[in-house]
Amino acid sequence: MEVHIVFYILSLIIAVFSVMAVTSGRLIRSATYLLFVLLATAGLYLILGYQYLFAVQTAVYAGGIMVLFIFAILLTQRPGGRITPESVKQRVFAIILSVAGAFFSGFIIISNIGRVSHLVDMKEIDSRHIGMTLMGTGKFQYLMPFEVISVLLLACIVGAIMIARKRS
Amino acid sequence: MGEFFSKLFSGTIPLEAYIVVSLIMFFSGIYGFLSRKSLLMILISIELILNSIDINFAVFNRYLYPGNMEGFFFALFTIAISACETAVAIAIVINIYRNLNNVEVDSMTELREPSANETEIKEVNE
Numbered sequence: 001m002e003v004h005i006v007f008y009i010l011s012l013i014i015a016v017f018s019v020m021a022v023t024s025g026r027l028i029r030s031a032t033y034l035l036f037v038l039l040a041t042a043g044l045y046l047i048l049g050y051q052y053l054f055a056v057q058t059a060v061y062a063g064g065i066m067v068l069f070i071f072a073i074l075l076t077q078r079p080g081g082r083i084t085p086e087s088v089k090q091r092v093f094a095i096i097l098s099v100a101g102a103f104f105s106g107f108i109i110i111s112n113i114g115r116v117s118h119l120v121d122m123k124e125i126d127s128r129h130i131g132m133t134l135m136g137t138g139k140f141q142y143l144m145p146f147e148v149i150s151v152l153l154l155a156c157i158v159g160a161i162m163i164a165r166k167r168s
Numbered sequence: 169m170g171e172f173f174s175k176l177f178s179g180t181i182p183l184e185a186y187i188v189v190s191l192i193m194f195f196s197g198i199y200g201f202l203s204r205k206s207l208l209m210i211l212i213s214i215e216l217i218l219n220s221i222d223i224n225f226a227v228f229n230r231y232l233y234p235g236n237m238e239g240f241f242f243a244l245f246t247i248a249i250s251a252c253e254t255a256v257a258i259a260i261v262i263n264i265y266r267n268l269n270n271v272e273v274d275s276m277t278e279l280r281e282p283s284a285n286e287t288e289i290k291e292v293n294e
Contacts, residue, residue, distance in 0.1 A: 001177050001178070003181065004176070004177045004178075004181060005177070007181050007185070011185070011189040014189050014192070014193055015189065015192045015193075018192065018193045018196040018197070018216055019192075019196045021196070021200070021212060021216065022196050022197065022199055022200030022203075022204065022209070022212070022213055022216070023199075023200075027206065027208055027209065030209065030212055031212065034212050034215060034216065037193065037216065037219065038215075038219060041219055041222070041223060044186065044189070044223060044226075045226055047181075048226055048227065048230045049230065050226055050230070050240060052240075052244075053226060053240060053243055053244065056244060056247055057222075057247065060247050060248070060251055061215075061219070061247060061250075061251075064251060065215065065250070065251055065254050068254055068255060068258050069208070069211070069212070069254070069258070071258070072208060072258040072261055072262060073208055075262055075265065076208065076261065076262065076265040076270075076271050077208075083205075083206050083209070084205070084272075086203055086204060086205050090202075090203055091203045093202070093203075094198075094199050094202035094203035095199065095203075097198070097199075097202060098195040098196070098198045098199040098202070099195070101195055101198065102191060102192070102195040105191055105195075106188065106191055109184050109187050109188065109191065110184060113183055113184045113187065119180035119181075119230075119231060120231075120234045121234075122230065122234040122235075125237070125240075130237075133237055133241070134241070140236065140237070140238070142241050145241070145245055149245055149248050149249070152248075152249065152252055153248065153251075153252060156252035156255055156256055157255075159256050159259070160255045160256050160258075160259040161259075163256065163259040163260055163263050164259035164262050164263055166266075
Protein backbone atom coordinates (compact mmCIF):
# COMPACT_ATOMS: atom_id res chain seq x y z
CA MET A 1 0.00 0.00 0.00
CA GLU A 2 2.64 2.56 1.06
CA VAL A 3 4.96 1.29 -1.65
CA HIS A 4 2.24 1.83 -4.23
CA ILE A 5 1.63 5.43 -3.19
CA VAL A 6 5.36 6.20 -3.28
CA PHE A 7 5.69 4.51 -6.66
CA TYR A 8 2.80 6.50 -8.15
CA ILE A 9 4.21 9.79 -6.84
CA LEU A 10 7.69 9.00 -8.22
CA SER A 11 6.38 7.93 -11.62
CA LEU A 12 4.22 11.06 -11.83
CA ILE A 13 7.30 13.16 -11.06
CA ILE A 14 9.30 11.31 -13.72
CA ALA A 15 6.61 11.58 -16.40
CA VAL A 16 5.82 15.27 -15.85
CA PHE A 17 9.35 16.54 -15.36
CA SER A 18 10.95 14.55 -18.18
CA VAL A 19 8.46 16.08 -20.61
CA MET A 20 9.01 19.52 -19.09
CA ALA A 21 12.80 19.10 -19.28
CA VAL A 22 12.78 18.71 -23.06
CA THR A 23 10.14 21.37 -23.77
CA SER A 24 11.32 24.16 -21.48
CA GLY A 25 12.46 27.43 -23.06
CA ARG A 26 15.25 28.13 -20.60
CA LEU A 27 18.27 25.84 -20.35
CA ILE A 28 18.85 26.25 -16.63
CA ARG A 29 15.23 25.26 -15.95
CA SER A 30 15.45 22.12 -18.03
CA ALA A 31 18.63 21.19 -16.17
CA THR A 32 16.70 21.56 -12.90
CA TYR A 33 13.84 19.41 -14.22
CA LEU A 34 16.41 16.81 -15.27
CA LEU A 35 17.72 16.84 -11.69
CA PHE A 36 14.20 16.06 -10.39
CA VAL A 37 13.89 13.19 -12.86
CA LEU A 38 17.24 11.73 -11.80
CA LEU A 39 16.36 11.94 -8.10
CA ALA A 40 12.98 10.29 -8.69
CA THR A 41 14.80 7.50 -10.56
CA ALA A 42 17.01 7.04 -7.51
CA GLY A 43 13.80 6.65 -5.52
CA LEU A 44 12.65 3.89 -7.88
CA TYR A 45 15.91 2.01 -7.23
CA LEU A 46 15.20 2.30 -3.51
CA ILE A 47 11.74 0.76 -4.01
CA LEU A 48 13.33 -2.10 -5.94
CA GLY A 49 15.71 -2.76 -3.04
CA TYR A 50 18.95 -1.67 -4.69
CA GLN A 51 20.33 0.70 -2.07
CA TYR A 52 23.79 0.78 -3.63
CA LEU A 53 22.40 1.80 -7.02
CA PHE A 54 20.41 4.53 -5.24
CA ALA A 55 23.61 5.89 -3.70
CA VAL A 56 25.50 5.78 -7.02
CA GLN A 57 22.65 7.43 -8.89
CA THR A 58 22.41 10.23 -6.35
CA ALA A 59 26.16 10.81 -6.12
CA VAL A 60 27.23 10.41 -9.75
CA TYR A 61 24.17 11.51 -11.71
CA ALA A 62 22.41 14.00 -9.47
CA GLY A 63 25.69 15.22 -7.98
CA GLY A 64 28.47 15.05 -10.55
CA ILE A 65 26.78 15.22 -13.92
CA MET A 66 24.35 17.95 -12.88
CA VAL A 67 27.23 20.13 -11.64
CA LEU A 68 28.92 19.65 -15.04
CA PHE A 69 25.70 20.64 -16.81
CA ILE A 70 25.19 23.75 -14.72
CA PHE A 71 28.81 24.79 -15.28
CA ALA A 72 28.42 24.35 -19.03
CA ILE A 73 25.12 26.25 -19.12
CA LEU A 74 26.49 29.17 -17.13
CA LEU A 75 29.66 29.27 -19.29
CA THR A 76 27.84 29.30 -22.61
CA GLN A 77 24.54 31.09 -21.94
CA ARG A 78 23.59 34.56 -20.79
CA PRO A 79 22.00 34.21 -17.32
CA GLY A 80 18.22 33.94 -17.61
CA GLY A 81 18.34 34.19 -21.39
CA ARG A 82 15.88 32.18 -23.45
CA ILE A 83 17.07 29.97 -26.26
CA THR A 84 15.57 30.73 -29.66
CA PRO A 85 12.52 28.51 -30.26
CA GLU A 86 12.75 25.83 -32.90
CA SER A 87 10.68 25.78 -36.08
CA VAL A 88 7.14 24.40 -35.82
CA LYS A 89 7.76 21.92 -38.64
CA GLN A 90 10.69 20.32 -36.81
CA ARG A 91 8.71 20.15 -33.58
CA VAL A 92 5.66 18.55 -35.19
CA PHE A 93 7.88 15.99 -36.88
CA ALA A 94 9.54 15.13 -33.55
CA ILE A 95 6.18 14.90 -31.73
CA ILE A 96 4.72 12.58 -34.37
CA LEU A 97 7.77 10.34 -34.35
CA SER A 98 8.09 10.09 -30.56
CA VAL A 99 4.36 9.64 -29.85
CA ALA A 100 4.10 6.96 -32.54
CA GLY A 101 7.15 5.19 -31.12
CA ALA A 102 5.76 5.41 -27.59
CA PHE A 103 2.42 3.93 -28.60
CA PHE A 104 4.06 1.17 -30.63
CA SER A 105 6.39 0.10 -27.80
CA GLY A 106 3.66 0.59 -25.20
CA PHE A 107 1.35 -1.72 -27.13
CA ILE A 108 4.05 -4.39 -27.32
CA ILE A 109 4.80 -4.06 -23.60
CA ILE A 110 1.17 -4.20 -22.44
CA SER A 111 0.31 -7.16 -24.65
CA ASN A 112 3.39 -9.24 -23.83
CA ILE A 113 4.84 -8.57 -20.41
CA GLY A 114 1.72 -9.07 -18.28
CA ARG A 115 2.56 -12.72 -17.70
CA VAL A 116 5.77 -12.20 -15.71
CA SER A 117 4.66 -9.60 -13.19
CA HIS A 118 5.26 -11.31 -9.90
CA LEU A 119 7.86 -10.28 -7.39
CA VAL A 120 10.03 -12.88 -5.70
CA ASP A 121 11.40 -11.89 -2.33
CA MET A 122 15.07 -11.02 -2.41
CA LYS A 123 17.44 -10.99 0.50
CA GLU A 124 19.08 -7.64 1.08
CA ILE A 125 22.25 -7.15 -0.97
CA ASP A 126 25.04 -6.36 1.48
CA SER A 127 28.02 -4.29 0.43
CA ARG A 128 30.39 -7.22 1.07
CA HIS A 129 28.63 -9.19 -1.65
CA ILE A 130 28.77 -6.21 -4.05
CA GLY A 131 32.49 -5.75 -3.38
CA MET A 132 33.27 -9.43 -3.87
CA THR A 133 31.28 -9.49 -7.12
CA LEU A 134 32.97 -6.37 -8.42
CA MET A 135 36.48 -7.57 -7.56
CA GLY A 136 36.25 -11.27 -8.39
CA THR A 137 37.49 -13.01 -11.53
CA GLY A 138 35.15 -16.01 -11.43
CA LYS A 139 31.84 -16.64 -13.13
CA PHE A 140 29.31 -13.78 -12.66
CA GLN A 141 32.07 -11.55 -11.28
CA TYR A 142 33.13 -8.30 -12.79
CA LEU A 143 36.81 -7.43 -12.37
CA MET A 144 37.40 -7.07 -16.11
CA PRO A 145 34.62 -4.50 -16.81
CA PHE A 146 35.70 -2.67 -13.66
CA GLU A 147 39.25 -2.29 -14.99
CA VAL A 148 38.01 -1.32 -18.45
CA ILE A 149 35.84 1.39 -16.88
CA SER A 150 38.83 2.71 -14.95
CA VAL A 151 40.87 2.98 -18.18
CA LEU A 152 37.90 4.64 -19.88
CA LEU A 153 37.63 7.19 -17.07
CA LEU A 154 41.33 7.98 -17.38
CA ALA A 155 41.04 8.38 -21.16
CA CYS A 156 38.00 10.58 -20.65
CA ILE A 157 39.84 12.87 -18.19
CA VAL A 158 42.78 13.25 -20.59
CA GLY A 159 40.47 13.75 -23.57
CA ALA A 160 38.34 16.36 -21.84
CA ILE A 161 41.41 18.37 -20.84
CA MET A 162 42.90 18.06 -24.34
CA ILE A 163 39.69 19.27 -25.98
CA ALA A 164 38.80 22.07 -23.59
CA ARG A 165 42.25 23.63 -23.07
CA LYS A 166 43.09 26.99 -24.60
CA ARG A 167 45.42 26.86 -27.61
CA SER A 168 47.81 29.73 -27.64
CA MET B 169 -14.71 1.77 -9.34
CA GLY B 170 -13.77 0.81 -5.78
CA GLU B 171 -12.56 -2.54 -7.01
CA PHE B 172 -10.33 -0.75 -9.52
CA PHE B 173 -8.79 1.37 -6.80
CA SER B 174 -8.25 -1.54 -4.42
CA LYS B 175 -6.56 -3.40 -7.28
CA LEU B 176 -4.41 -0.33 -7.91
CA PHE B 177 -3.13 -0.32 -4.32
CA SER B 178 -2.70 -4.02 -3.57
CA GLY B 179 -0.38 -6.82 -4.57
CA THR B 180 3.04 -6.19 -6.04
CA ILE B 181 3.73 -3.35 -8.43
CA PRO B 182 3.62 -4.99 -11.88
CA LEU B 183 6.73 -5.12 -14.05
CA GLU B 184 5.13 -3.18 -16.88
CA ALA B 185 4.39 -0.20 -14.62
CA TYR B 186 8.12 0.43 -14.27
CA ILE B 187 8.68 -0.14 -17.97
CA VAL B 188 5.94 2.31 -18.94
CA VAL B 189 7.57 4.95 -16.73
CA SER B 190 10.93 4.40 -18.42
CA LEU B 191 9.16 4.37 -21.81
CA ILE B 192 7.78 7.86 -21.19
CA MET B 193 11.23 9.05 -20.13
CA PHE B 194 12.84 7.45 -23.19
CA PHE B 195 10.48 8.95 -25.74
CA SER B 196 10.54 12.42 -24.19
CA GLY B 197 14.32 12.11 -24.59
CA ILE B 198 13.83 11.12 -28.23
CA TYR B 199 11.55 14.14 -28.73
CA GLY B 200 14.13 16.50 -27.27
CA PHE B 201 16.91 14.93 -29.29
CA LEU B 202 15.02 15.42 -32.55
CA SER B 203 13.46 18.83 -31.97
CA ARG B 204 15.90 20.98 -29.99
CA LYS B 205 18.73 22.93 -31.59
CA SER B 206 20.91 23.78 -28.61
CA LEU B 207 23.74 21.29 -28.04
CA LEU B 208 23.17 21.33 -24.28
CA MET B 209 19.48 20.48 -24.73
CA ILE B 210 20.50 17.54 -26.91
CA LEU B 211 22.86 16.39 -24.16
CA ILE B 212 20.07 16.63 -21.58
CA SER B 213 17.89 14.47 -23.85
CA ILE B 214 20.67 11.88 -24.12
CA GLU B 215 20.90 11.79 -20.33
CA LEU B 216 17.16 11.10 -20.12
CA ILE B 217 17.49 8.23 -22.61
CA LEU B 218 20.44 6.66 -20.77
CA ASN B 219 18.65 7.01 -17.44
CA SER B 220 15.55 5.23 -18.72
CA ILE B 221 17.73 2.34 -19.92
CA ASP B 222 19.23 2.09 -16.42
CA ILE B 223 15.77 1.72 -14.91
CA ASN B 224 15.03 -1.12 -17.33
CA PHE B 225 18.21 -2.98 -16.43
CA ALA B 226 17.52 -2.76 -12.70
CA VAL B 227 13.84 -3.68 -13.02
CA PHE B 228 14.41 -6.71 -15.25
CA ASN B 229 17.10 -7.94 -12.90
CA ARG B 230 14.89 -7.52 -9.83
CA TYR B 231 11.78 -9.15 -11.32
CA LEU B 232 13.15 -11.90 -13.54
CA TYR B 233 16.45 -12.91 -11.87
CA PRO B 234 16.32 -11.75 -8.25
CA GLY B 235 19.18 -14.05 -7.25
CA ASN B 236 21.67 -12.72 -9.80
CA MET B 237 23.18 -9.26 -10.20
CA GLU B 238 23.81 -8.84 -13.94
CA GLY B 239 21.34 -6.00 -14.48
CA PHE B 240 22.51 -4.29 -11.30
CA PHE B 241 26.12 -4.15 -12.49
CA PHE B 242 25.13 -3.27 -16.03
CA ALA B 243 23.24 -0.25 -14.65
CA LEU B 244 26.26 0.63 -12.52
CA PHE B 245 28.65 0.54 -15.50
CA THR B 246 26.17 2.45 -17.67
CA ILE B 247 26.11 5.25 -15.10
CA ALA B 248 29.93 5.42 -15.19
CA ILE B 249 29.98 5.47 -19.01
CA SER B 250 27.37 8.21 -19.18
CA ALA B 251 29.47 10.26 -16.75
CA CYS B 252 32.46 9.93 -19.14
CA GLU B 253 30.32 10.79 -22.14
CA THR B 254 28.94 13.92 -20.46
CA ALA B 255 32.39 15.14 -19.42
CA VAL B 256 33.82 14.82 -22.95
CA ALA B 257 30.69 16.26 -24.56
CA ILE B 258 30.72 19.30 -22.30
CA ALA B 259 34.41 19.87 -23.09
CA ILE B 260 33.49 19.82 -26.79
CA VAL B 261 30.56 22.22 -26.19
CA ILE B 262 32.80 24.69 -24.36
CA ASN B 263 35.38 24.48 -27.16
CA ILE B 264 32.68 25.13 -29.77
CA TYR B 265 31.43 28.09 -27.77
CA ARG B 266 34.94 29.52 -27.65
CA ASN B 267 35.25 29.31 -31.45
CA LEU B 268 31.74 30.19 -32.64
CA ASN B 269 30.23 32.13 -29.69
CA ASN B 270 27.07 30.04 -29.62
CA VAL B 271 26.10 26.38 -29.20
CA GLU B 272 23.38 26.03 -31.83
CA VAL B 273 23.60 22.98 -34.07
CA ASP B 274 22.87 24.99 -37.23
CA SER B 275 25.92 27.23 -36.86
CA MET B 276 28.28 24.25 -36.93
CA THR B 277 29.03 23.62 -40.56
CA GLU B 278 32.61 22.45 -40.23
CA LEU B 279 34.60 20.61 -37.58
CA ARG B 280 37.91 22.27 -38.44
CA GLU B 281 39.31 24.79 -36.01
CA PRO B 282 40.02 28.23 -37.42
CA SER B 283 43.73 28.54 -38.15
CA ALA B 284 45.83 31.29 -36.58
CA ASN B 285 45.72 33.24 -39.84
CA GLU B 286 41.91 33.24 -40.01
CA THR B 287 41.61 34.30 -36.37
CA GLU B 288 43.80 37.33 -37.09
CA ILE B 289 41.63 38.31 -40.05
CA LYS B 290 38.51 37.94 -37.92
CA GLU B 291 39.98 40.14 -35.21
CA VAL B 292 40.96 42.81 -37.75
CA ASN B 293 37.44 42.78 -39.20
CA GLU B 294 35.87 43.19 -35.80
